[in-house]
Amino acid sequence: GGMSSVFSSSWSYVVQRPFFQQAKFTDTRRWRLEYAAGLILGALVWWLWLGDGSRETTQMPWWLLLAGGFLTGYGARRANGCTSGHGICGLGSLQRPSLLAVLTFMGTAFLTANLVTRWLA
Incomplete structure (x- = not known):
């Protein structure tokens, strides 16, 4: 949001x-x-x-949560907004950059999830 x-x-x-x-x-x-x-x-x-x-x-160590927060914040700033903001607000107002951001993120997420799943299996 x-x-x-x-x-x-x-x-x-x-x-x-x-x-x-x-x-x-x-x-x-x-x-x-x-x-x-x-x-x-x-x-x-x-x-x-x-x-x-x-x-x-959570069983996650605090330092890993902190690192994840910094990486997420850095990525959101570089992308000119977070994925949920692009997906909810940007797509809702028909902004082309938001469509590209969501497609790029989702494509990368799907690819990463499939590669990690195959690597761990």
Whole structure:
């Protein structure tokens, strides 16, 4: 849902570099921050009232999660948005670059999944 733009527009409050001070970030940062807060609060409300209250856990080491987060963020920034943003918002507004991004990502993902599956089998 456009979270990489939310991330960049949020940084525009504290980082004065020209990239973060672009009008597309500074002019929209308030509603984007409200959107992100709504997602976080919505998840909290669901967890407290509708969920069973148990914590989600993983066996993945913290450093691997951190590395994956950095790689995902780097890829989203290089692609001018994350795949979900391109797929949901970009395709919904009929943007050709989003179609190319989604096709490239999905093609790479399908190929990688097949190669890894065959390699592990």
